[in-house]
Amino acid sequence: MTEEYRTPQNRAARRIRLLLWLFVLLMALMLAGFYLPTPYYVERPGSAVELAPIVEVEGGKKDAAGVFMLTTVRMGEATPAWVLYAKLFPDAELIDKDLVLNQGESDEDFTRREQAVMQNSQKIAEAVAFRLAGYEVKIENHGVIVMGTIPGMPAKNIFQVGDIITAVDHHATPEQQALRNYLAKKKVGDTVQITFQRDGEERTVPVTLGELPGEEAHRPGLGISLDNNQVIEVPEEVTITARNIGGPSAGLMFTLEIYNQLRKDLDLTRGYRIAGTGTINADGTVGRIGGINHKVVAADKAGAEIFFAPDDAGSESSNYEEAVATAKRIGTKMKIVPVKTVDDAIAFLTSLPPKRS
Template identity: 60%
Template sequence: MSENQLYAHKRRPKGRRGFSWTLALVSILLGLSFFIPTNYYVTRPGSAIELGPMINVEGGKKDETGSFMLTTVRMGEANLAWYVYAHVASDAELMPKELVVSKGENSEDFVRREQAVMDNSQKIAEAVAFRLAGYDVKVEKQGVWVMGTLEGLPAKQVLKIGDVITSVDGARTTEAKDLLQALAKKSAGDQVEITYLRDGQEAKTMLTLVPLPESKSVGIGVRPDNKQSITIPKAVTIASQGIGGPSAGLMMTLEIYDQLDTSVDLTKGYKIAGTGTISLDGTVGRIGGINHKVIAADNAGAEIFFAPQDTPDATSNYEEALATAKRIKTNMKVVPVKNVGDAVSYLNSQKPKNS
């Protein structure tokens, strides 16, 4: 062996040790990245879940061939690893934390809010479906639902997500606009008596009005919604499996209506997914993350996808969904809907799948 060969032979183990140290360092840094938080949430395609097994209508009949499916988005706090992943993956997005949770809101508050919104969406879906099927539905306005409280403002110290404000200074607040009108007559520094319900128990508190951030008005610092009692003539059970938010409203409405109208197979044998909030008048509203939901529906084999046509231009949910469908080259038909009647009319116009 020459002197040069011997020298090279002796140096190889040191090079391997250097590579091993580099690999170990990279592994350590990669591991640490899972524990380094960021100020973002990461969203990704979730799943498409059949509603038939989740929803049961008293005396109703379920389709034996086709199905309605709600679609979900996977969301979680982004550590450094997920932050990097979202910058290189085509189907992951970052959202600033303040757009997901309010300042001062903890994870328990967020879950409570999302579940409260889902519960409200379920009740509205029941009302719309029963009315669509020709049944009488009784809707009673109950008050102002607290969907969040703003950090540093009076309500934060007293009210919780899910509370229902029923009056201000003794004047009934049956809906959000009543609360806003009552406070509009006041000035900063005025005290008001707030009567509210929490878990069915009535309570009262005195709060001092303050100027609201980025507003010329005064208030107590709540994110309001309308709380109503809805009475339907048949029992409906919905096992939402911990899913939160309002975006399943349209699809739950269609499933309930389909079970009620036993004379028609509304699905015609197709696998139908979609998304959109639902209002008492049947209007379908905009939702977030529709690109992820299109991918989830396609992964589940959906053939039709209903998307809210919330605006008449390229910014609508429908146009977003259509763009995603084209990008992933799906054969799934994306259908725009402005109200639940649009979805029903479209399905009634379809030929049965196996005809």
């Protein structure tokens, strides 16, 4: 080794090169940590959204002393940084992507499915609220809504989540059983003409039937998961601006807000800040939802005083029990109230004394 190599200038140059390589390595690790995909989604507390500004019932009252709030969770693809965060902090949770997405479903399909489910939840909330208020409500099935497609099946490259199938070979399909009954008479390889609606536009396309996976006797099918497209007619117009919120879990709270606006002789809020969650069925029963622990945190941060949680008895751990455990962990004064039906929520609220300001 020469004396020239050992000069202070060369030693300084070596240190600079080493520092540059360390900087490049650190930047690469940071980029990987924040952008490298993993097989998980991360779920964490979202927000509590006041319903009065986004729900408008024609002729309904808007002067409630308190507020109803729906609650949300935030969910996105988990990078390595989010995986580490979820391991360290209790208010973030990792969920396997296979438990969120259906087989072969893209993120775009998932978003469409969540929006379709949200819209259906809003319709059912309207029907339940108007019936509770003593109005006549008309519910009819108008076609079959596509909720997902199966990879490798004919429908995969033809239909999108949210499409509404109204006929097959010009035979009306007002509900899903009618579609199944017609296709059951066909054979794998037969071609049928499917009429459907997308974004208000009607289309008719030929579809060659495939063999449904997991079915016996080579049962033919399109390869879609589906639900009835319910058209609900209520006597007054209801406008709900739910922005980008998806899923069915706001059903109970939509029902309470709509009902409260319809009842001009009663203020269910009693002056309180009331949050909650739960699906709503046409008979008024409240169903289990996911991520209730995150929703309790979101409601507490928004200053909620009451939180309605589905009391889904029979589950290993009910939503109500999960909500109570989370409330205890975060030390909130918010009251967690179990509900099996919307009537349970209404009975609890009407028993409350009005809040003194």
